[in-house]
Amino acid sequence: MWSYGGSVPGLTFETRNGQGVLVEWVNELPSSHFLPIDHSLHGAEKDKPEVRGVVHLHGGKTPPESDGYPEDWYVSGHSRTYYYPNRQDPALLWYHDHAMGINRLNIYAGLLGLWVIRDSVEDALHLPQGKYEIPLVLMDRDLRPDGQLSYPVSADPDRPWVPEAFGEAHLVNGKLFPYLDVEPRKYRFRILNGANGRFYWLSISEGAEMVQIGSDQGLLQAPVAVKHLHLAPGERADLIVDFAPHRGQQLTLQSEALELVQFRVAATPTPDPSLLPATLRPVPRIPESRAVKTRRLTLDEQMNMVAESMGMLLNKTPWHMPITEKPVLNSTEIWEFVNLTDDVHPIHLHLVRFQVLDRRRFDAFEFMTTGNLRYVGPPLAPDANELGWKDTVRVNPKTVTRIIVPFAGFAGRYVWHCHILEHEDNEMMRPYEILPA
Numbered sequence: 001m002w003s004y005g006g007s008v009p010g011l012t013f014e015t016r017n018g019q020g021v022l023v024e025w026v027n028e029l030p031s032s033h034f035l036p037i038d039h040s041l042h043g044a045e046k047d048k049p050e051v052r053g054v055v056h057l058h059g060g061k062t063p064p065e066s067d068g069y070p071e072d073w074y075v076s077g078h079s080r081t082y083y084y085p086n087r088q089d090p091a092l093l094w095y096h097d098h099a100m101g102i103n104r105l106n107i108y109a110g111l112l113g114l115w116v117i118r119d120s121v122e123d124a125l126h127l128p129q130g131k132y133e134i135p136l137v138l139m140d141r142d143l144r145p146d147g148q149l150s151y152p153v154s155a156d157p158d159r160p161w162v163p164e165a166f167g168e169a170h171l172v173n174g175k176l177f178p179y180l181d182v183e184p185r186k187y188r189f190r191i192l193n194g195a196n197g198r199f200y201w202l203s204i205s206e207g208a209e210m211v212q213i214g215s216d217q218g219l220l221q222a223p224v225a226v227k228h229l230h231l232a233p234g235e236r237a238d239l240i241v242d243f244a245p246h247r248g249q250q251l252t253l254q255s256e257a258l259e260l261v262q263f264r265v266a267a268t269p270t271p272d273p274s275l276l277p278a279t280l281r282p283v284p285r286i287p288e289s290r291a292v293k294t295r296r297l298t299l300d301e302q303m304n305m306v307a308e309s310m311g312m313l314l315n316k317t318p319w320h321m322p323i324t325e326k327p328v329l330n331s332t333e334i335w336e337f338v339n340l341t342d343d344v345h346p347i348h349l350h351l352v353r354f355q356v357l358d359r360r361r362f363d364a365f366e367f368m369t370t371g372n373l374r375y376v377g378p379p380l381a382p383d384a385n386e387l388g389w390k391d392t393v394r395v396n397p398k399t400v401t402r403i404i405v406p407f408a409g410f411a412g413r414y415v416w417h418c419h420i421l422e423h424e425d426n427e428m429m430r431p432y433e434i435l436p437a
């Protein structure tokens with residue numbers, strides 16, 4: 001695998017709110033790639049070096065020159081020093097490669113890691129901490145019989161791109177079906193879906209209760225008990241699990257029939273000074289009236305003559321076209337994602353955090369033929385665990401998903417994209433630009 005700092009996931013950054021961090025990201029990768037590059041994809045043409053990288057901090061409120069713009073890649077023997085101000089609420093962020101046209105391969109190769117931000121407000125909650133707070137990075141990979149990573153290819157050797165890549169090896173923190181010895185007390189699990197394209201539908205065996213306390217951009221207003229937890233690529237969840245009722249048992253964190261990690265609960269009772277407070281951190285809902293603009297943005301799939309996917313687009317516009325989304329710094333906008341495809345797409349915006357307003361079914365055929373958006377159901381409120389600040393949102397098929405976004409932080413050029421990496425690499429990504437106020 002390729003890694004940041006010698007392990008996959010890469011080393012974890014433990015940081016505090018307001019404490020800026022400078023990182024020099026040094027590219028020491030070999031000069032040829034070991035996964036199948038598709039030179040027909042924009043940004044990965046034959047005249048580009050095979051191995052290129054650039055680092056993005058997902059969820060970071062990062063100035064544009066340090067955000068890892070996909071075209072700002074560099075090759076082995078070079079480095080970039082990026083500045084992360086960390087002026088944002090405590091949350092589990094993650095950093096990963098973002099190189100144009102080969103991002104799915106670089107991340108698959110192992111270029112991802114965690115970045116935790118903390119603050120004194122969170123400290124004062126006395127959530128489980130230290131060895132009782134455990135990150136769980138979920139991802140799937142395929143392996144060849146000799147144990148090497150294998151990435152799927154299409155039937156066309158000149159265009160090996162595939163619309164999604166799933167693996168049969170389900171890794172947690174880079175390990176196959178690991179186990180964890182736990183004490184019968186509360187633990188805090190900080191979960192990232194770091195997979196290229198797999199969605200997880202998590203639960204714990206024996207009916208063990210999961211209580212979600214946070215999502216992508218930090219703590220929820222109040223804990224939410226969840227039986228199942230849906231996690232799309234790029235999304236994070238902060239969970240409290242109390243093993244006290246399960247002394248002596250072996251529990252499994254699973255995604256439907258897939259077993260991900262086993263918890264072996266000790267038999268002897270143990271004191272538990274940690275708390276699960278009834279309220280966590282205020283998350284005031286943004287009134288829709290604050291939005292100065294609503295943008296309607298479609299998610300489109302292009303099919304060839306034999307109904308094979310040729311790739312996805314945002315607003316029917318490929319990456320290289322001029323920037324069309326130019327919100328003004330410190331203004332708030334509503335973005336409505338009109339999903340014309342049959343897939344769920346996790347849509348992520350760089351720099352900002354947002355709130356999910358609602359999801360609503362519409363008649364996609366009518367929209368595609370006449371341009372008229374006719375709803376065929378009532379607006380559905382987001383799930384209780386989606387009421388916190390988010391940076392990635394599931395946009396369901398044939399559904400309009402609305403988010404409300406304060407464009408705060410920095411003026412400059414950023415990107416938004418689908419976080420299914422195969423889609424992102426094949427045109428399901430667009431630049432956007434925040435204009436100075």
Ligand code: C2O
Binds near residue numbers: 058096098234348415
């Ligand atoms: Cu996880 Cu463009 O990011």
Ligand code: CU
Binds near residue numbers: 059350
């Ligand atoms: Cu990001």
Ligand code: CU
Binds near residue numbers: 312344428
């Ligand atoms: Cu997608």
